[in-house]
Amino acid sequence: DIVLTQSPGTLSLSPGEGATLYCRVSQSVSTSYLAWYQQRPGQAPRLLIYSTSRRATGIPGRFSGSGSGTDFTLTITSLEPEDFAVYYCQQYRFSPFSFGQGTKLEIK
Amino acid sequence: EEQLVESGGGLVQFGGSRRLSCAASGFTFGSYWMHWVRQIPGKGLVWVSRISNDGIKRDYADSVKGRFTISRDNANNTLFLQMSSLEAEDTAIYYCARDGWREGFDLWGQGAMVTVSS
Numbered sequence: 001d002i003v004l005t006q007s008p009g010t011l012s013l014s015p016g017e018g019a020t021l022y023c024r025v026s027q028s029v030s031t032s033y034l035a036w037y038q039q040r041p042g043q044a045p046r047l048l049i050y051s052t053s054r055r056a057t058g059i060p061g062r063f064s065g066s067g068s069g070t071d072f073t074l075t076i077t078s079l080e081p082e083d084f085a086v087y088y089c090q091q092y093r094f095s096p097f098s099f100g101q102g103t104k105l106e107i108k
Numbered sequence: 109e110e111q112l113v114e115s116g117g118g119l120v121q122f123g124g125s126r127r128l129s130c131a132a133s134g135f136t137f138g139s140y141w142m143h144w145v146r147q148i149p150g151k152g153l154v155w156v157s158r159i160s161n162d163g164i165k166r167d168y169a170d171s172v173k174g175r176f177t178i179s180r181d182n183a184n185n186t187l188f189l190q191m192s193s194l195e196a197e198d199t200a201i202y203y204c205a206r207d208g209w210r211e212g213f214d215l216w217g218q219g220a221m222v223t224v225s226s
Contacts, residue, residue: 033210035212037213044203044216044217044218045205045216046216047208050212051210051211051212088152088153090153090212092213096155096167096170097143098155099152099153100152102153
C-alpha cells in the first residue's frame with residue numbers, strides 16, 4: 001500500500017502570512033493523481049487541488065500545488081482567517097486510495 | 109446544485125449491522141464511480157470502499173473486506189454501504205464522495221456518524 005506522510009503535523013501562522021505544506025509519498029505516483037483537501041472543524045473535506053497543481057472549482061488563487069515523483073507541496077499565500085483548517089493530501093491512482101495524516105494549520 | 113446526503117447513521121451494538129445511504133442530486137449519478145471514506149472524530153481520513161458507475165467493480169480496504177458491502181441504485185441515485193459484524197474500531201463518521209476521475213474526490217457528503225458500542 002502507498003503511504004503518504006505530511007509535514008509538519010501542525011503549522012502555527014498569522015493571517016497574512018504564507019504557508020507551505022509538504023506531502024511525501026512512499027512510491028512514485030503520477031502527478032495526475034495527487035490531490036489536496038481542506039477540512040474545517042465540523043465540516044466535510046473539500047477538494048482544493050487535483051492533479052498536483054490544478055485548482056478545483058471555486059478555489060481561490062492563493063492556493064497552489066506543485067511537485068512530482070514522491071514529493072508534493074501545497075502553498076497558501078497570504079492566509080485568510082477561513083484558511084485555518086486541516087489539510088490532507090491523497091493519492092488516487094492505486095487502491096487503497098490513501099490519505100496523509102493531515103497538517104493542522106492553526107492561528108498563531 | 110450538486111449534492112450528496114448521507115443517512116442511516118446511529119448507535120449500533122457490537123457485532124451488529126447497519127446500512128448507510130447516500131442520496132445524490134444535481135448531477136448524473138450513474139456516470140460516476142463513488143467512494144466511502146471514514147474518519148474517527150479528531151483523526152484522519154481513511155478510504156473504505158469504491159464502486160464503479162455500473163456497480164460491477166468494487167474495491168474495499170482490508171480492514172472492512174468481508175464485512176462491508178458497497179452497492180448502488182442508479183435508478184434512484186443512491187449509494188449504499190452495508191456494514192456487518194461491526195467492531196468498536198468501525199466507530200467513525202462515514203462520508204460518501206464522488207470520484208472525479210483525474211479530478212480527485214470532487215464532491216463530498218456531510219457525513220453520517222456510526223457509533224459501535226456494547
